[in-house]
Amino acid sequence: MSATGHEDIRHHIKTYIGVFVALMVLTAVTVGVSYVHLAVGLAVTVAMIVATVKGSLVAAYFMHLKSEKPAIYWILILTVVLWLHLMLIPLLSYLNSFHIPESR
């Protein structure tokens, strides 16, 4: 699987610390931006982009996805495709009446 040499693991450990710092910074950014009270659409977009970056860091480095086998990648790609369908299917209920009520 991944490297078992001591030097490689020490390099990994440095990466973990680096990712930790990045995650802390991004958490501060997430909270900081929320105080700016952006328009709803923009606020959601920014929040989700930052969350996706944080999640990608966790997935790539803590979960070792960067160096994983093709089988895992294919499972995840399939999952993402199915998940997008899952998120979008309920929108079919709006087909007859294309009116999403205004929220406050």
Next chain:
Amino acid sequence: MEIPYTVEARPDTGLPNAKLGIWLFLASEVMLFGALFSSYILLRVSAPVWPHGYEELSVPLATFNTVVLITSSVTMVMAWAQLKLHNLGGARRYLWATVGLALVFMVVKMFEYGEHFSHGEYPSESTFLAIYFTLTGLHGLHVLGGIIVNGYLAGPGAAMWRTEPERYTNRVEVSGLYWHFVDLVWIFLFPALYLL
């Protein structure tokens, strides 16, 4: 009976079975939390009124919890790294640190819930509270599961190191994958519920 491919990779997948298995399980968890997320989005978009998360919930407490959970992900992966360096003592300390941080997260959550309940803010009171308690409640149960598994690995489960060190290392790695996923879900839940 000998469980196959706990250490060596299966030739067709290139992976030990447990690792493939946990990723498949995480894929199902994505669908579970994704379905609830989708419900949250639809409920919110179609509601005539919906409060901002920061009006109803404690952002400082949740920010603290976010830091706690991210740190616990670091200690979890450090535990695995220590096992790769053949340092069992260090690994167990990092595993206990992960458990400890997870317990802190749960205590803060219990306090949050208690505060809501004492003000009569039950899930039955509004759709906002209903989806908030559902999402964070399900996530909390997942944290609890992680506490039990990681506690076992830090405690009695560590005995496996003496006879099958690589298998034990793989167990810690696989549990780590689950734990990182729990952290990942929170990374999305936190802004979605508290900051928007």
